[in-house]
Amino acid sequence: MESDKLIQVMDEVAVARTITRIAHEIIERNGGVGDMVIIGVRTRGAILADRLASEIERIERVALPIGVMDITLYRDDVQNKLEQPLVQKTEILFQVADKIVILVDDVLFTGRTARAALDAIIDFGRPRSIQFAVLIDRGHRELPIRADYIGKSLSTTLEEKVVVKIKEEDGIDGVLLGGR
Amino acid sequence: MRLKSRHLLGLEGVSRQDIELIFNTGVTFKEILSRDIPKVPTLRGLTIANLFYEPSTRTRFSFELAEKRLSADTVSFSTNTSSVQKGETLKDTVQNIEAMKVDMVVIRHQAAGAPHFLARCCDTKVINAGDGAHEHPTQALLDLFTVWEKYKKIDGLRVVIVGDIKYSRVARSDIWGFKTMGAEVAICGPTTLLPYEVEKMGVKVYNRLEAALEGRDIVIVLRIQTERQEMGLLPTIREYVNRFCLTPPHLAGLRENFTIMHPGPINRGVEISPEVADGPYSVILSQVTNGVAIRMAVLYLLSGGRLPNSRRKAKAS
Amino acid sequence: MEEYQLVVTGDEMIDPESGYSGPGTIYIKDGSFFKIEKKKLSQEQSKGLSNVPRLIDATGMIVGPGLIDMHVHLREPGREDEETILTGAEAAAAGGFTSICCMPNTTPPLDNYGIINFVVERARSAKVRVYPIGAITQGQKGEIIAEIGDLVEAGAVAISDDGYPVMNSGVMRNAMEYTRMFDIPVISHAEDLGLVGTGVANEGFNSTRFGLPGIPGIAEEVMVARDIMISDFTGCALHLAHLSTAGSISLVKEAKSRKVAVSCEVTPHHFSLTDDLLESYDSNLRVNPPIRTKRDVEALKDGLKEGTVDVIASDHAPHSQEEKEVEFEAAPCGMIGLETTVGLVVTELVEKGIIDWMEFFKKLSLNPATILKLQGGRLQVSAPADLTIIDPQKRWVVDPKKFKSKSKNSPFVGRRLRGKARYTIVAGKVVFEAES
Numbered sequence: 001m002e003s004d005k006l007i008q009v010m011d012e013v014a015v016a017r018t019i020t021r022i023a024h025e026i027i028e029r030n031g032g033v034g035d036m037v038i039i040g041v042r043t044r045g046a047i048l049a050d051r052l053a054s055e056i057e058r059i060e061r062v063a064l065p066i067g068v069m070d071i072t073l074y075r076d077d078v079q080n081k082l083e084q085p086l087v088q089k090t091e092i093l094f095q096v097a098d099k100i101v102i103l104v105d106d107v108l109f110t111g112r113t114a115r116a117a118l119d120a121i122i123d124f125g126r127p128r129s130i131q132f133a134v135l136i137d138r139g140h141r142e143l144p145i146r147a148d149y150i151g152k153s154l155s156t157t158l159e160e161k162v163v164v165k166i167k168e169e170d171g172i173d174g175v176l177l178g179g180r
Numbered sequence: 181m182r183l184k185s186r187h188l189l190g191l192e193g194v195s196r197q198d199i200e201l202i203f204n205t206g207v208t209f210k211e212i213l214s215r216d217i218p219k220v221p222t223l224r225g226l227t228i229a230n231l232f233y234e235p236s237t238r239t240r241f242s243f244e245l246a247e248k249r250l251s252a253d254t255v256s257f258s259t260n261t262s263s264v265q266k267g268e269t270l271k272d273t274v275q276n277i278e279a280m281k282v283d284m285v286v287i288r289h290q291a292a293g294a295p296h297f298l299a300r301c302c303d304t305k306v307i308n309a310g311d312g313a314h315e316h317p318t319q320a321l322l323d324l325f326t327v328w329e330k331y332k333k334i335d336g337l338r339v340v341i342v343g344d345i346k347y348s349r350v351a352r353s354d355i356w357g358f359k360t361m362g363a364e365v366a367i368c369g370p371t372t373l374l375p376y377e378v379e380k381m382g383v384k385v386y387n388r389l390e391a392a393l394e395g396r397d398i399v400i401v402l403r404i405q406t407e408r409q410e411m412g413l414l415p416t417i418r419e420y421v422n423r424f425c426l427t428p429p430h431l432a433g434l435r436e437n438f439t440i441m442h443p444g445p446i447n448r449g450v451e452i453s454p455e456v457a458d459g460p461y462s463v464i465l466s467q468v469t470n471g472v473a474i475r476m477a478v479l480y481l482l483s484g485g486r487l488p489n490s491r492r493k494a495k496a497s
Numbered sequence: 498m499e500e501y502q503l504v505v506t507g508d509e510m511i512d513p514e515s516g517y518s519g520p521g522t523i524y525i526k527d528g529s530f531f532k533i534e535k536k537k538l539s540q541e542q543s544k545g546l547s548n549v550p551r552l553i554d555a556t557g558m559i560v561g562p563g564l565i566d567m568h569v570h571l572r573e574p575g576r577e578d579e580e581t582i583l584t585g586a587e588a589a590a591a592g593g594f595t596s597i598c599c600m601p602n603t604t605p606p607l608d609n610y611g612i613i614n615f616v617v618e619r620a621r622s623a624k625v626r627v628y629p630i631g632a633i634t635q636g637q638k639g640e641i642i643a644e645i646g647d648l649v650e651a652g653a654v655a656i657s658d659d660g661y662p663v664m665n666s667g668v669m670r671n672a673m674e675y676t677r678m679f680d681i682p683v684i685s686h687a688e689d690l691g692l693v694g695t696g697v698a699n700e701g702f703n704s705t706r707f708g709l710p711g712i713p714g715i716a717e718e719v720m721v722a723r724d725i726m727i728s729d730f731t732g733c734a735l736h737l738a739h740l741s742t743a744g745s746i747s748l749v750k751e752a753k754s755r756k757v758a759v760s761c762e763v764t765p766h767h768f769s770l771t772d773d774l775l776e777s778y779d780s781n782l783r784v785n786p787p788i789r790t791k792r793d794v795e796a797l798k799d800g801l802k803e804g805t806v807d808v809i810a811s812d813h814a815p816h817s818q819e820e821k822e823v824e825f826e827a828a829p830c831g832m833i834g835l836e837t838t839v840g841l842v843v844t845e846l847v848e849k850g851i852i853d854w855m856e857f858f859k860k861l862s863l864n865p866a867t868i869l870k871l872q873g874g875r876l877q878v879s880a881p882a883d884l885t886i887i888d889p890q891k892r893w894v895v896d897p898k899k900f901k902s903k904s905k906n907s908p909f910v911g912r913r914l915r916g917k918a919r920y921t922i923v924a925g926k927v928v929f930e931a932e933s
Contacts, residue, residue, distance in 0.1 A: 070208070073220040073480075083182045084484045086201075087208045123217045192706065271822055291824035292708035293778025300777075301822070312826065314708025349708060375705035376713075411694075 006163065010152060010175040015135070018151040019048070022133055023055035025149050026102060033060050035128065036100045039067040041117050042088055044166045045105035048135060052104055067092035074116035090120070097125035106164040108134040111145030136175055138162050183481050187299050187306040190315035191356040199324065199361060205477035206325050206470070213249065213473055223252035223483055229282045231273070232258040232309070233289040238444055238468070239309055239319070243286050246475035255282070270294060274302045284482065287311070305482055313347045319443050320353035322474040324361060326467050327398060330439060335362030340392045342424060343402030343451055344373045346413075350443045354400060355381050368392035369424065372413040389424050398439045401426055401452045417450060427453045431461065439463055501526050502925040504546055505884060506538040507555030511854050513562065513863040514875040518855055521560065525882040528924035533876055551927065555886050558919055561858040562874050563595025563883025565865040566835060568659070568684075568738055568762060568810035571597075571627070574615065575604025580815040580903045582616065585835070586623035588813070588902035590929035592835040593918025595883035596626040596873060598865075601637065602660035608632035608643040613651035624928040625921070626883075628871065633658040633672045633683065639665055642672045649679045654869045657684035659738055662720055664690055669724065673733035682734040682760070682868055687720035687745070688786065697826050699787040703772045709825065712787050714742040721745045725752045725759055736868055737761040739812050741786040743796030750805045760868050762808035765841035766832060768797045770908070780821050780828035781908035784814075802851050807864045811838045815904030833907050836900045841909075843889060843916025854889075886920040888931070893917055 010018070027033060033056060040049025046068040053066050070088045072078065078085075103117055114132060121130060133149035138156045154177065156162060161178035165171070183198050191199075212218055228247050232240050240256065247254045255277075274285060284305045287295050292312035299306045310316040328334055339358050345351045345367050358365050359382055366384040367374065368391075379385055386392035393399060404424075408414050426440070440452075440461045448454045457464060503525040510521025520537040523530060537556075538546070546552055571585040572578075580588075582599070589597045599616065601607030607616065613629050620627035631648030635641045637658045645656055656676060662685070663669040673683050693716045698704045700711025721737055725748060728735035740746060740761050752759050770788040782788060800806040814831025821828050842861070846852045852860070858874075862885070866874030872881050895912045897905035921929035 073208075073212075073222040078222050079226060079483055081484050084481055087205050087480070089208050089211055091211075119221065123219070124215065270824055289824065291826040293826070294824040296778045297780075297824050312708050313710070352706075352708060376700050376711060377702040378705055380702045381705070 005179040006176040007179070008174060009154060009177050012173040015173045015175070018135065019051050019055055022149045022151060023052055023059060026131070026133070027056065027060060029148075030100060033062050033064060035098065036102060037065045037067065037094055037096065038102045038104060039069050039092065039121065041103070041105040041113060042068060042070045044164055044169060047166050047168050048106060049104040052102070052133065065094040067094065069117060069120055071113060071116040071120055074120045076112060076116070092124055095125055096121060096127045098128050101127045101130045103130055103132045104134075105132075106135050106166070107162055108132075108137045108145070108147050109140060109162075111141045111143040114145045115143055135164060136162055182484065186482065187295070188317050188478055188482060189295050189299065189306065189308045191317045191320050191353045191360070192315070194317075194356070194360065196360055199321070199357065202321055202474065202477050202481065203325055203328055205481060206473045209476040209480070210470070210473040213469070219249050219251060221251045222480060223247070223250040226252040226283045226483055227281060228252050228254050228284045228286060228479070229277050230254060230256040230309075231285060231287045231289075232256070233287070233294075234310065236288055236310070239288065242468070242471040243309060243475055246472050246479055249472070250476055250479055252479070270297065271301050274298050274304065278302055278304055284479070307478065307482065310349055312349065313352070314349050315353045316349040317353050318471070318475055318478060319350050320357040321478070322467055322471045323354055323400065323441060323443070324357050325474050326441065326463055326470050327439065329466075329470070330463065331397075331437075334358065337363045337398060338366070338396045339363050339398045339400065340366040340368055340386070340396045341400045341402065342368045342389065342392065342426070344404055344408055345369050345378065345402070346373045346375045347405075347408070348402050351402060355383055366392060366396070370414065370420065373408065389426070389430065393430060393434065397435065397437065398441065399426065400441045400443075402443070403445065403447055404451050421450055425449070425451060425453060426456050428455055428459075431456065431459070434461070441467060444468070499524070499526065499531070501531065501546070501549045502528070503551045503553070503882070503922065503927070504538075504549050505553045505555055505560055505886065505922075506543070507558055507560045507886075508537055509559045509854070510876070511559060511561040511858050512876040513855055513858040514877065516855065523560070523876065523884065525925040528882055530876065530878050530880050530882050533878060553886065553920060557888070557890070559854055559887045559889055561854070561885055561887075562862045562876055563921070563923065564593050564839070564861045564885045565596040565598075565871065565873060566594045566811050566813070566838065567598040567808060567865040567869060568764075569597045569599050569813045569835065570602065570815065570831070571599040572603065572815060573619070574612070578903070579817050582619045582627060583623055584901065584903045585813070586620070586625045586627060588833070588835040588900060590624045590921045590923075591901045591918070592837075593839045593885045593887060593921050593929075594625060594835060595885060595921060595923045596628065596871065597835070598628045598630050598654060598869065600630050600657060600659045601632040606632050606637045607653070608635050608637065608648070610644070610647040610651045613648055613653055617652045625923055628652070628654040628869070630654060630659075630684065631656045633663055634668065637661055639663045639668060642668065642675060645676055645679060649681060653681070654871065655682050655684050655736065657686065657738065659684060659686040662686050662688040662690065666723060666727070670727050670731060673727050673731040673735070677731055677733040680870075682736040683728075684736045684738050685720070685724045686738050687717050687724055687740075689716045689719045692716035692719060697783065697787070698775055699772045699789045701772060701790055703775060707775050707778070709775065714744055714789065714793070717742055717786055718744040718748060721748050725749070725757055728759055729755070729757045732758070734758045734868075735760070739764050739767065739786060739810070740797070740806070741767045741789050741793060743793050746796050746800040746805055750800070750803075753805065760807040760864070761805070762810045763797050763801065763806050764810060764812045765834060765838050765845070766908070768794055768801070769841050769845050774908075775825075778825045779908055780823060780825050781832055781906050783825055783828045783830050784832055785830035798846070798851050801846065801856075801860065807860065807868065809838070809842060809860045810865070811835055813902075815902055816906045817904060818906075821906045831906070833897070833900070833902050833904055835902060837895060837907060837909050837914070839887060839918055840893065840895070840914030840916050843887075844914045847889070848915060882922065882925040884920070884922040885918055886922070887916060888919040889916050891915065891917040891919070
């Protein structure tokens, strides 16, 4: 329900520039894209991962392997919910062992999704490192998790809603902040 | 997403949506089973008791594996004697188990209605792994899933179930499940092994195997137990074999996409000849693999709504 | 001034023998009916009877001869934990019954003089009249006939192997032929064990659905037919217990048209329940003969309406909780019924216009008395003063925990019923009075 007062914090252009900037940061920090793979967290993280990979390919002329991960089964609250979230397929068709894994998600909030994703990746093998890229970091961490690459930091209250819209899923690109 | 009921006692009355949800979840779990570490932490801390009052290797094994792959803790109990003979009633056994904080019970029992009895008298969630001649829902679900995987749909497929329908819980569950998913279902067997008024379940009835196989896409072959001959329902197993055993000549003229299924264990040479069981139409081994994935899906979908331990203690006292 | 023990007056007094239904006043003295008037007492007349120890104004209630349940299982001797002669009698009184007949399948069975005598002696301190039914065969094994002469001497009012059929037709023939000279009926539990096999529920679409081994209707009908023929052949009176199928009713109807000396009974659960209820696998629904289909229920009701069915009896079968709280196939058969019979008959038959109050007292009082040659069943001067006064409007909910019976195995828990006994009077004494 789109309540009153949703402020647009990022528009389509801003999102695109942010992705470009993050792509450059990743390449710079790792001195290139050797042994690198990208894994996006369903649903919007996976789409962002695709875009990030495209940007990196445009810059470095290298196509990175892209994986999609559904972290539902690794959530720490899965048994408490009365309704089980629908589990979707995880597709990681490459080895993660000894790779630099760029984990991508749309919003970093409590950190629990990220923790679940870390567990899931490590179940696939032992990566050389996992680096975490998010479009929005909204604070309020409940676990000691941090992102390596941040699109935009937003200071929010717990009551506020952060809505990320991605064209392939929602029709437009953008980030909105819902007051109260 | 959740299944409509908090237990899985049978497929009669289970909706198409619920079955499709189980399929979609099963696909994910099947992928997990193919990984190097075929395990997820989803049901960590959950305790599941497998009560097998009837001997069973494959179903029990399949459930145990499914539970362990989901990181649940499992306890298994198997016995040949009925609870009454043992002195401790079924109710006592489960209440004792409940007191040990078991979250779910998977039960196989020779009396129809035993899982329903448990669901009524105890607090735990119940999965029916086979109750007398009534139902064996997870077997039917994996049968349905195997078909769905192969044909990408079930609507309009023509299925025939051959064998001792009267005493078969697999047959009943398969009939309910396949009909719900839109298949056309027929059954075939000697008249003494067909249940009373079974046509009311919406199936065509055949007494001749050749006629039953005509135009069919899928045949599910059931085991024949020698007991039936001892009960006077069959003159000899030999006569049954002559008339109902699925042999290579029966396969001539069948569609290329034909599928042969069997819930196992197979009596080679009785209901199905070895060449057919091992032949190209048979998906019997896929059924076994799918069994673990489907059982994981069911366990996952039925878990949930679990109170944290601190609150559960208060409930018990 | 007469020294009356008890006077009952009301608008609706029913005598099933004469067919009278209307206002009446009954004067009881020394345990018998002293005077019966076909009018209700006026206010002044009531005041004039102030010296009578008890005057019951049964306005709004139905007054009739005491009800007789001719098919009850009291578990004494052997299973006193489930029911005793005394607790069974308490339950009977609370249910409106002034007499009950107890079946011989106790442990040991009622197959000899000594044990029948034990029951008779025990019954002296019971609240209602208890008449023993003796066994047909020794040990109820179906092989050698019991000392029927002795059983009758000791007080048996009929013989039966109820709980079991007499499978051997030769034995049944001999038993019926022998019993003819004692002028008591043979009560048959009609069941062909070969056709029953391992069955636990009525064989039908529902048993197929629920995966329960089936008992076909013919298991009962085959024996009903046989017993009717043996009765006809030997000239012995036959009473068929707890009939449950449409086919059985047809067979009885046909036999009666040929004037065979056959009578039959049905239980309230057989005309109130259908086999689709087994979906719950509630073991309180497990009974022998099993509950059947809608079609059978309709046939039983038709039989009651037409008169083919003579008697309604409860087949009160108490079972302990631990024995019944098991999976359906492992549970013993039977349900209690003394305290639900009146409610079920009123709700399912009288309220629905299938029988009227005259027929009510015929099926539950006059006919059993006639079949067993008991005193009772009629409002007749000098007859024993047994009365049942029913509140036909009383709405109540079945709660076995409140029952007087020692056992609580009833599938009717929570059922809303109409009609309940308000007063039960045996030999002029009020043995049960409902709280208002």
